[in-house]
Amino acid sequence: xxxxxxxxxxxxxxxxxxxxxxxxxxxxxxxxxxxxxxxxxxxxxxxxxxxxxxxxxxxxxxxxxxxxxxxxxxxxxxxxxxxxxxxxxxxxxxxxxxxxxxxxxxxxxx
Amino acid sequence: xxxxxxxxxxxxxxxxxxxxxxxxxxxxxxxxxxxxxxxxxxxxxxxxxxxxxxxxxxxxxxxxxxxxxxxxxxxxxxxxxxxxxxxxxxxxxxxxxxxxxxxxxxxxxx
Numbered sequence: 001x002x003x004x005x006x007x008x009x010x011x012x013x014x015x016x017x018x019x020x021x022x023x024x025x026x027x028x029x030x031x032x033x034x035x036x037x038x039x040x041x042x043x044x045x046x047x048x049x050x051x052x053x054x055x056x057x058x059x060x061x062x063x064x065x066x067x068x069x070x071x072x073x074x075x076x077x078x079x080x081x082x083x084x085x086x087x088x089x090x091x092x093x094x095x096x097x098x099x100x101x102x103x104x105x106x107x108x109x110x
Numbered sequence: 111x112x113x114x115x116x117x118x119x120x121x122x123x124x125x126x127x128x129x130x131x132x133x134x135x136x137x138x139x140x141x142x143x144x145x146x147x148x149x150x151x152x153x154x155x156x157x158x159x160x161x162x163x164x165x166x167x168x169x170x171x172x173x174x175x176x177x178x179x180x181x182x183x184x185x186x187x188x189x190x191x192x193x194x195x196x197x198x199x200x201x202x203x204x205x206x207x208x209x210x211x212x213x214x215x216x217x218x219x220x
Contacts, residue, residue: 004152032207043114043200043211044153089152093207096160097168098143100153 002027006090006101013080014109021075021104023090028099030092033066033073038087038103047088048075080108111136114212116201122218123191131186131215133201141204142184143168144176146197147214153200159184191219 007022023033032051036044050057050066050073057064063076077084087103117132135142143158145168155168159178173195175187184203188195196219202209 009150034207034209041214043202043214044209046208046210049207091153096141096158096166097155098153098209099155099169100145102150102152 002099004028004090004092004099004101006088006104008104009102010105010107012107012109015081017080019077019080019084019106019108021088021090021106023073023075023101025071025092028071028092028094030094032093033064034091034093034098035062035064035073035075036089036091038089044089077106080106082108082110084108113137114201114203114210116199116212116215118215119213120216120218122220123188124220125192127191128187128189129191131188131199131201131217133184133186133212134182135184135201135203135210136182137203137205137210138181139203139205139210140181142178143202143204143209144174144184144186145200145202146170146195147200148197156186156199191217193219195219 004025034049035047038044048064061078065074087105089103090101092099114135140161144156145153154170157176159165199215201212
C-alpha cells in the first residue's frame with residue numbers, strides 16, 4: 001500500500017540547535033516533494049520544493065534533501081528559534097494529485 | 111491581494127443537512143483544490159480543478175460535489191452531511207508548483 005510517514009508526531013529541541021524532520025514514503029514515484037509549515041488554526045504555508053533530480057535545496061536557515069533511492073526527504077532548520085515552533089508537513093506531488101504526511105509538531109524551547 | 115478566502119470559518123450541521131463551503135482566489139490561478147484535515151491523517155485531497163469547467167476527483171471524493179464556473183471560485187457542496195464529514199476543510203490554489211491555502215472551515219456534523 002502507499003504510505004507517507006513523518007518520523008514522529010512531536011519533536012522537542014532546544015533553541016539554537018538544528019531540528020531534523022524526516023519524511024519517508026513507499027510505493028510512490030513523486031515528481032517533486034514539498035514542505036509546508038502549519039500553525040494552529042491556520043492553513044499550511046509553503047516553504048520549499050525539491051525535485052526528484054535534486055539532492056538538496058536551501059533557503060535561509062532551511063535545508064531539504066531528497067533521496068529517491070531511500071524514498072526519504074530530510075528537512076533541517078538550523079539555529080532554531082521558538083518562533084519555528086509549528087507543525088511541518090511533507091507533501092508528494094503525483095501529477096495533479098498531492099499526498100500529505102500527517103505532520104511533525106516541532107517545539108523549540110528557549 | 112486577499113489570496114485564498116474561505117467562508118464560513120465555522121459551521122455546525124445536523125445529519126442530512128446540505129451546505130456549500132465557499133472558496134475564492136484573486137491570484138488568477140488555474141488549479142484549485144479542496145482538502146480535508148483530520149487528526150493524525152494529514153490533508154487528504156477531495157476534488158480538484160485545472161481550470162474553469164474542469165473538475166476531477168481526488169483521494170476522498172464521496173459525499174462531496176464541486177463545480178468551477180469561474181477561475182476565481184471553487185465551491186464545495188455537501189448534499190447530505192454525515193458525522194464522518196466532521197473535519198477542517200482547506201481550499202488551495204496553485205501557481206505552478208506552489209500551493210496557497212485558505213484559512214480553513216471547521217465543520218461539525220451532529
